[in-house]
Amino acid sequence: MAGQSEACILVIFGATGDLARRKLYSALYALYRDGMLSANFAVVGVARREKTADGFRRDIFQSLQQYSRYKPSEDQTWPDFAGRFYYLPFDLRDRSGYVRLKELLAELDERYAVPGNRLFYLAVAPGNFEAAINNLAVAGLAVNEPPAWQRLMLEKPFGRDLASAEALNRQIRKLFAEEHIFRIDHYLGKEMIQNITVLRLANTFFEPVWNRNYINNIQINSVETVGVGERGAYYEKAGALRDMIQNHMLQLLTLMAMEPPAGLEGRVVRDEKVKVLRSLQPLTAERVIKDTVRGQYGPGCINGESAAGYRAEAGVASASNTETFAAMKVFIENFRWAGVPFYLRTGKRLAVKGTEIFIQFNSLPEINYFKDYGVLTPNLLVIRVNPVEGVHLQLNVKRPGTKNLIVPITMDFCQNCGLDINSPEAYERLLFDAIQGDPALFTGWEEVALAWRFVDPVAEVWAQSDVLFPNYAAGSWGPAQAADLLLRDGLRWWPVCGGRRSDLPDCWRNAGTAGYNIAPAVNAGPPDGQAGEAAVYGPH
Numbered sequence: 001m002a003g004q005s006e007a008c009i010l011v012i013f014g015a016t017g018d019l020a021r022r023k024l025y026s027a028l029y030a031l032y033r034d035g036m037l038s039a040n041f042a043v044v045g046v047a048r049r050e051k052t053a054d055g056f057r058r059d060i061f062q063s064l065q066q067y068s069r070y071k072p073s074e075d076q077t078w079p080d081f082a083g084r085f086y087y088l089p090f091d092l093r094d095r096s097g098y099v100r101l102k103e104l105l106a107e108l109d110e111r112y113a114v115p116g117n118r119l120f121y122l123a124v125a126p127g128n129f130e131a132a133i134n135n136l137a138v139a140g141l142a143v144n145e146p147p148a149w150q151r152l153m154l155e156k157p158f159g160r161d162l163a164s165a166e167a168l169n170r171q172i173r174k175l176f177a178e179e180h181i182f183r184i185d186h187y188l189g190k191e192m193i194q195n196i197t198v199l200r201l202a203n204t205f206f207e208p209v210w211n212r213n214y215i216n217n218i219q220i221n222s223v224e225t226v227g228v229g230e231r232g233a234y235y236e237k238a239g240a241l242r243d244m245i246q247n248h249m250l251q252l253l254t255l256m257a258m259e260p261p262a263g264l265e266g267r268v269v270r271d272e273k274v275k276v277l278r279s280l281q282p283l284t285a286e287r288v289i290k291d292t293v294r295g296q297y298g299p300g301c302i303n304g305e306s307a308a309g310y311r312a313e314a315g316v317a318s319a320s321n322t323e324t325f326a327a328m329k330v331f332i333e334n335f336r337w338a339g340v341p342f343y344l345r346t347g348k349r350l351a352v353k354g355t356e357i358f359i360q361f362n363s364l365p366e367i368n369y370f371k372d373y374g375v376l377t378p379n380l381l382v383i384r385v386n387p388v389e390g391v392h393l394q395l396n397v398k399r400p401g402t403k404n405l406i407v408p409i410t411m412d413f414c415q416n417c418g419l420d421i422n423s424p425e426a427y428e429r430l431l432f433d434a435i436q437g438d439p440a441l442f443t444g445w446e447e448v449a450l451a452w453r454f455v456d457p458v459a460e461v462w463a464q465s466d467v468l469f470p471n472y473a474a475g476s477w478g479p480a481q482a483a484d485l486l487l488r489d490g491l492r493w494w495p496v497c498g499g500r501r502s503d504l505p506d507c508w509r510n511a512g513t514a515g516y517n518i519a520p521a522v523n524a525g526p527p528d529g530q531a532g533e534a535a536v537y538g539p540h
């Protein structure tokens with residue numbers, strides 16, 4: 001992210017909503033404070049409820065006070081920033097509203113010297129996408145006559161299965177070319193997720209060993225302590241599979257597993273991610289039963305506070321069968337990853353909030369000279385995405401003293417632990433990139449379609465069979481079957497610590513990770529691929 005953004009007017013549909021209030025205004029304010037926004041920039045908010053421009057600006061001020069990493073004050077910067085926000089109340093299904101929108105945009109083009117560039121952000125429920133897009137086109141607001149551009153930014157979920165995603169995509173593509181469509185997966189805007197490619201490809205430690213010959217298993221976690229909050233009605237139709245696995249979790253997997261791309265431009269990276277999605281071993285009905293786990297939280301206690309069960313949440317059916325937890329074992333059928341299990345785990349109302357990825361390396365061969373030194377814990381690389389952003393490396397060293405003993409130690413890098421470090425939020429990067437027309441951190445249609453193709457069979461099998469819900473207590477680590485999924489392979493989930501950096505050593509000590517996961521090398525195979533030497537890398 002460098003330089004100032006292009007001149008443009010951002011139109012936010014859903015300007016009074018939760019996402020806009022919690023994320024979008026904070027992101028715009030941070031871009032503004034960091035000098036990233038062009039002086040030729042304004043925002044029009046659209047929603048149904050009546051409000052004046054002043055009322056809208058006051059609401060934004062409050063949102064920033066509550067959620068922004070930069071707190072606003074009534075200083076010189078605030079009036080200029082706030083003065084750029086306009087509000088137009090109308091129902092997005094009503095065509096006459098777009099006539100007024102067009103007039104306002106023409107006026108703002110003049111006032112801010114904007115050459116017709118627009119970014120339309122659909123921060124509304126997906127059921128509203130089609131009406132908004134059609135009406136924009138009918139009003140002549142999506143003509144894309146160069147040099148002016150009109151782009152579309154869409155929130156997730158993109159469909160609820162492959163068929164509905166295809167229908168939505170067909171609809172959008174009639175009016176917007178792929179290069180003007182920015183499908184959001186906000187995880188791609190996170191600092192540490194962008195760091196995955198750098199860690200992998202800019203370090204001699206990792207690049208040569210990033211394959212089945214050295215990596216035993218990869219565990220990708222995105223676990224949360226929050227419940228569904230006010231989004232119960234949406235979540236009832238989604239569940240953890242559609243809400244997290246189809247998008248964020250599979251995107252993390254593709255970034256971990258893709259081949260080094262020919263360059264770092266958006267389309268080139270997308271091509272590599274698509275290849276990973278194409279190589280996913282399909283989950284047959286038999287494998288869904290064996291290798292996937294779903295759960296739903298019941299009442300419990302998190303951080304000393306009691307938490308209601310999912311079925312008691314607003315907007316949720318009292319006998320709901322929607323899963324709030326999903327875990328699965330996934331294989332990628334290519335030369336780099338054949339035989340290496342990727343374990344995915346996500347859920348709400350779990351013990352800890354944290355997105356953390358664990359790369360467990362193969363154990364070394366047992367050699368006599370360490371036989372009296374205790375057990376060797378596997379080398380581990382942990383990529384900590386959120387809330388702590390950092391990297392954690394586990395190594396074996398000799399414990400100081402006259403007795404020969406090997407112990408695991410950890411080396412930590414934390415990029416957001418210092419008091420003065422305030423990492424940009426994902427939406428800052430995403431809004432900036434969309435204004436610049438850079439698609440690198442957005443999902444292309446092929447990725448979306450392949451991700452649905454992978455998860456649809458899981459949804460189908462789950463829909464046909466019942467699990468006795470609720471099957472985990474709020475504040476726990478999910479259903480017992482999630483632990484069994486790894487235990488069967490002789491493994492355990494590495495502990496997700498979340499929290500602050502200072503919590504990490506305790507979290508790991510308490511989890512007793514010394515000697516943890518000394519598992520049979522399920523992907524056992526010699527580095528040079530020679531047959532007959534597998535025993536060297538076999539069970540330890």
Ligand SMILES: NC(=O)C1=CN([C@@H]2O[C@H](COP(=O)(O)OP(=O)(O)OC[C@H]3O[C@@H](n4cnc5c(N)ncnc54)[C@H](OP(=O)(O)O)[C@@H]3O)[C@@H](O)[C@H]2O)C=CC1
Nearest residue numbers: 014015016017018019047048049091092123124125155156
């Ligand atoms: N909130 C979050 O954390 C996340 C949200 N998302 C996605 O973002 C999108 C928005 O979510 P969220 O903000 O939570 O939803 P909300 O229900 O909080 O907000 C919906 C917004 O849409 C407006 N709206 C609804 N119907 C119409 C209509 N007919 N015409 C004009 N405006 C309308 C509402 O305003 P009014 O009632 O005044 O019309 C409101 O501003 C969804 O696609 C969601 O899946 C994705 C990831 C996270």
Ligand SMILES: O=C1O[C@H](COP(=O)(O)O)[C@@H](O)[C@H](O)[C@H]1O
Nearest residue numbers: 156186222224243244248355386
């Ligand atoms: O997209 C979503 O993500 C959030 C989790 O995001 P994070 O940035 O806090 O990790 C999740 O709570 C929500 O259900 C889902 O729609």
